Amino acid sequence: MSNFKDWALQYVLSDDETAQSEIAKKAAKEIENTRASSASVGSWAASIQPWITITKQDDDNSDDDDDDSGSGDIIARAKALGFLADTLQALDKSLLRPEQVIRLVGFFGAMFSYDHKAGITASAKALRQLYAMKGFKPAVGVKMIEDVCKLKEDFKLQTAATRLEIYELFLSLIQDQSVNDELQDKYGTSSGFIVDILQLCQNERDPRNLMLWFKLLPIFLTEYSTSDEVTEEIFKAFSAYFPITLRNSATPIGITADDLKNAVRACFASHYKVTKLAFPFLIGKLDQGDAVTVSVKLDILKTVKACIEQYDNPQASIVPYINKIWNSLKYEVRNGEVKETIDATLDVLRAIANRLDGTKTQKFDISLLKNYIDIVVDDCRDDLANPTYTKQAGLLLMTVITTNIRAYTLESAAFVDIIRKNLRQPKSPSHTKDLLLLLNSTLKSRADLFKKRAEGHAEDEELLKTESSDHLVALYHDVYLPTWTGKSEETTSDVLKQVVQGLALLATQQTIRADGQISLLASRSVCSEICSLLTHTVTKGLALSQNDYSTDAAVQDEAVLALQSVVSTYTDGYAELVDRAKAEIEKRDWTAPSKHNLNALQDLLSRLAFIGCSRIPLSIALDDESPKPFRPLQHFVRLASAMLDLFPLSPLPTSEKESLANSYVISALHGSILHFRDACFEKFEPKVLEAYSGSDRNWIEEFRKLPKDWLHQLQGEEGSSEMVIKEDDPEIYRELLRISLFIVRHLYREAAYGKQAPWSERVFAQVANMAALVVRSLDENLQRSCNLAQNAFNFFFSEDLSSSGPSSLAPFRKLLILGILQGLRPAAMAELYAPQGIAETFMCDTSRMATVLLAVGEIRGTICAVLANKYKGGQNTFDPESETMKRVLNFWGEQIKTATTTDDIDPAIFEVYNTVAIHTLAGACARQDKNVLSLVPIFHEAIASPGPNGAIVARTIGGLVKTNELLTSENHAVVKRFYKQWAYTHFAKPLYDLALPTGDEDTAFAAGRYTTAILSLVSNCPFGVYQEDLPALVRLLITALNNSAASGDITQPQVATSLEVLVEILSNEPDALKSHLREIITAGMKTYEEAAKSNLTAGSKGNALARNLAAARKLTLQLLGAIPKKFEERHLLPYALPMQRMLAMASGDKSREARKVALLARENWAKVV
C-alpha cells in the first residue's frame, strides 16, 4: 500500500507528462487489482496527504499578502491533486461504488471552496471523470454544480485552460437528462443554479471557452423551463456579446470570428421564448444608423433570419414583430448601396414569407401571408412610379411575391398590373428599363417556382393548375411588342435588350393543365410571333447595306440567346428560323461577295448553329395540343440538312477568298456538332457518354442502304428512322455521333467524287477538322467496326460507284485522309501496318513527289507522322515481325543518304522529300521508336555533306521534336513524356564537340552545319532539355551571330532562331550568359545594325526574307533590352552609352512592333547610369 505514496511522490517530482500518465496508470491498475477495496482507495487518496496538510496552513498564511513563498508548494499540491485526477482518468469507469464516488466528489468539490490556487484544474478534471463513472448518481451532479459555483469571483482568476475544464464539466452535466430532472425538481422555474452559473461565468473572453459557453446557454433555454426573469438573464448573457468580433492573434487557435458569430447566432435562434427580447434588441442595433458597419449589419440580418427560420410557433413568435422588422429593413433596400446588405435583407424578407406560408407538410392559414404581403405592397406601390426608387421598390415587392407559390398566386397579377400601368407613362428611358427588368425578373422567378413545384406542399401544384395566366400572356401585346415597335432614337439598347429577354422568358413559361399535362403558357400564335420577331432581328444583318449601323450587336446577341431558349421549348420556331435564313441566303449571289456580306453570312450561320444545337430541345405541349414525341436531335438534323442543301454556295470559286462562303457552311455544321456535344456533356457525366460513344455495328455499311436525303426524311413528322429516345437517355449522344458520321461520309464522297470546283484547300481543311472531331469521339470498337482506317484512304468509297476510285486528285484532298487518321485510336489502325500494307506503301511512296508543291509535301508528311506515331508491331498484330516501321525508316534513311552524297536530286525537290522524311521520323520519335536511332549517323553525315541538300537537312532537323498539334492525347496519339529529351540526346548532343570552331579551315564548314542543326533542334525543345549544355551552346550561339553579322547574311532564319534561344536562356538562367556579356552585346548590336541597313520590306517578292529580318531586329532588341533586368549595373556600365545611342536610333525602326520593343529596351537601359 505504500506504493501509492511512492507513486504520488514520483508523480509530483516528475515534469514529463508521459511519465506522469504512466504512473497514474500504475496506480489505477493497483486499484483495479484490489477491486477498489475501501482500503486501497483510502490509501490511494491518502497518498497525497503530505502536500495537502501543509497546504492549508500555507494557504491561510499567504492569502492576504500573496507573496511567493508558498508557490513551490502550490505547484506540488496541484501536481498531487493531478495525480488523483489522472488516476481517475485511467481507472476502469465501472469500478467505483456510488458511495466512493460521493466521497470523492465531496473531496474534490471542497477544493472549490478552499483551494482556489492549486486545486481547481485537477478537481474539475477529476469531477468530469467522476461524472463518467458508473457509480455516478444524478443528485451528485447537482452537488457538483453547487460546489463549483462556490468559486464565485475567483473563477475569472483561473487560467483559460482551467475554465475550459469547468465549462466541459457543466456541459456534460447540463446535457444529462437525469441531472436535468434532478435540477428541475430541486430548483423549479426559479432556476437558482442557472443564475449561479451565469454569475460565475460572466465576463468570459477566451474564444475557445466562449464557444463552449455559447453551447451551454441555448441548452438552458431549450431544456429547462425558466421563469421570465431567468430567461431575460440568459438572454443578457449572450446578447451582451453581440455583435462579436475576434482580435487577430499571432498564435492561431483554430477558431474564427465566423465561428463565434455563428455560435452567438445559434443562441439567439435557440428558442422562441426570447422572441420578445431578441427582435427589439436586433432591430434596435440595426437602427443605430451610420454607426453600424457593413459587417455588423450583415451579422444582424443573418441573425434575424436565423431567428425567423428557427423559432417555433410563428404566429406567436414572428407575426407580432413583422411590422417592426419590415419598417426597419425596407430602408436597407430602398436607400441601400451595398449589395451584400441588400441581398441579406431580401433574404430576411423571403424567410418571413416562407415561414408564414408553412412547411412542406403543413400550411398555415393564408391570412398570415396575405397580411404580410399587404404591408409590403402598401408601402412600395407608389414608389414604382418614381424613377429614383422604381428599382428598389420593385425589388422588395418582387422578392416577397415570388418567394413561394402561394405568395405568387396571391399577388402577382396585381403586381404585374401596377408595372404595366407605369410602363404606359414611363418617366424616362431608364425608368422603362427598370420596369421591364422587374417584369422580366418576375417571369424568371415564376419559371423557377414552377420548376421547383414538386418540392413544396401538394397544395402548391393545385394552385398552379388553377392559376390565372391571362395577365402574363397579355404582356406580349400590351408591353413588349409596343415597346419594341415604338422604339425611337432615344430607345437605348438596354431597353431593347430587356424586351428581348422578356420575350424569351414569356415564350418559355410553362403551365400545368387541369389534367396534369405540362404545356407552354403562351399560345402557339404568340410563340410564333415572338419567334418571328427575334428571327427577323437575327437574320436582318444580311439585308442591311454596309453603311447601315442601325443594328446593335448587343441586341442581336441578346436575341441569339433569347432564340436559344425559345426554340428549346417552342421547337417549331427553329424550323421557321432555319427556313427563313436559308431563303435569305439563297436569294443572294455568293460568287464574289463583299466583305460585309461574308461577315453577315458568317455571323448568321454561326448563330444558327448555336441557337439550335447548344441545348437539347424539350418536348412540351402547345395550347391544347397533345405533346409531341421527344425528338432531341430535330434541330441538329434540320440545320444539317439545310447546310448540306446550301453547299456549295459559291460553285466556282477562283480564289481562297471566294471559297469563304463555302467554308462558312461547313463551319456551321462543325459548330453544330461541337455545340450539341457540349449540351450532351452538360446533361450527362463524361463517363456515361463514354459508354455511349461505341457500338459494334458497321454504321458505314448501314449508311449505304440509306438514301442520300436521309436527313430530309428524318425531319418528317414521324421521324421514321430516328430511334425513339427518352428524355434522360444518353443514347442521344450515340445518335448525334451517328448522324455526324453520316454527314462526314457524305461530304467526303462529295469531295472525292463530286464536282471538284467548290473544293478549295480551306474547305478541305474544314471538312477534315470536322471529321477529326467526329472520329476521335468514337470508341475503338466503333472505329474498327466502321472500318474507318480503310475508309480514310478510299474516302468511304464502296462498290456501288462505277468508277474504280477517286479520279484526278486535287492535291489538297490528302487533308481528308489526315482528318480521319488523326482521330483514330492506334488499335483501330492496326491492319494498316501489315507488311507492304497501306501504311507502308503510303509512307514510302515517292512517286509524285518531284511535281508537288512543298505545302502538299507538308500534308503528306503529316499523314506519315500520324501513321508512324500510331504504329504498333509485334505478336498478335498485323506485323508480327515488327518489320514494317523499320523498313520505312530505313527507306527514308537511304533516301537522305543518296540525296546528300550524290547530286542527283535537285534541292527544290529534295525539300519535299526531306519534309516527308522528317515528319515520318518525328511521328516515330514521339513514340520513342528505337529504330529511329539507327538513322542518327546517316543524319549526322548528311548534315555535314557539302551539297545544298545537307543544308536543308541541317535547317529542318528540328522538325523531329517540333510540337505537332495533331499528335496529342486528345487525338489518341502516342506521345512519350520525355521524347524530346531522348531525341535531343541522340541527335544534338554528339554534335556539340564537332560544332565548336577549331580554327581549322577544313572543319569550319562542317562545324557551321552542325551549329545550324543544333540550333534547329534546340529551338524546338523546352529550356530544361538543353540546360546542361548551356556553356557550349552559348558559345555556339555567339559564334553563329557573329558569323552571320560578319557575312552580312542576316536574312537567314537561323539568326532569328539563335536570338530566340538566347532570349529563352536569358529569362531562365541569366548566369550562363554572365561571362559572355560583352560578346552578346557586341554581337547583338552588330546584328541589329546589319538588319536595319537592309532595304527589304514586305510586299515585295522577298516576303519571307523581310519577315526574317524584322524578326531578327525585334528579337535583338528584346534580348538587349532584357539584359539590364537580369544583371547588376556594374556589369553593364561599360556598354550603357553606346547601347543607349543605338537604342535611340532603334526607336525609329521601320516596324512599329520593333519600335515598341525598342522603347522598353530604352527604358531599361536608361536606368543604368
Added chain:
Amino acid sequence: MGKSDFDNANPTVLSVSQLPSRTQAKGHVRKGPDSKYDHILFPKQWWAGSSLNSDPSVWTSDEDEDEDLTLATEEPIDEQEIYDLLSKISDPEHPVTLGQIAVVRLDDIHLSPSPGERSDPNSLVNVEVDLTPTVNHCSLATVIGLAVRVRLENALPPNYRIIVRMKDGSHAQDDQVNKQLGDKERVAAALENDTLKGIISKMLETCV
C-alpha cells in the same frame, strides 16, 4: 496637395474606350455567345499541323491578318503613335491620364514632313504638340509640357525635333510657358531639380 489646391477640381474625364486608338479601325469582331468555338471554326491558320516550312503564309487565311507580316511591314511613326506615347501620361493632379482629360489631342499633333512624304528615314522630322490645359490659368501647364517633352525625347529617335507648346489662347500666359518649354537650357536646368524630376517620373509611371 489638398483638394482646395486643385486648379481645376472637376475636369471632364473621358473613358479609355472613347480615346482615339489604332484598333478602332479594325474590322469584323465577333464576340457574341455563338463565338465560343471561333478558334476552331475560323482558325487563323486553316491547317493545324506543324510545318517545317519557314513561310507560314501558305496556311494563313487572310493576307491582312498575317501577324508576322505586320512585323515586316514598314509603318513610319505617325500622329497616332505620338498620341499613344503621350496619352497615357498621368495628370499631376488627378488620377487620370492626359488623354482622358484631353490635354493631349490627336488633332493637335503634327508631323512635318508627314509620314507619307518622308523619303529618307534619317531626315529631320519636326514633331509639334499643342497642349490644351483644362483651365486657362493652370499653374501646372509647364510641368505637363515638360513631362510631354521628356517622354518624347526618351521615346523618339534623335532625328526628331520636338516642339511642345500651349495651344493658342488656351492658357493665360501661353507665351511665357512656350518660351520656357522651347528653351533647351531652361528645360535642362529644370530637369536638374529633384522635386520636379520626382513629379515627372511619377507622371510617366503610367506609360507602359
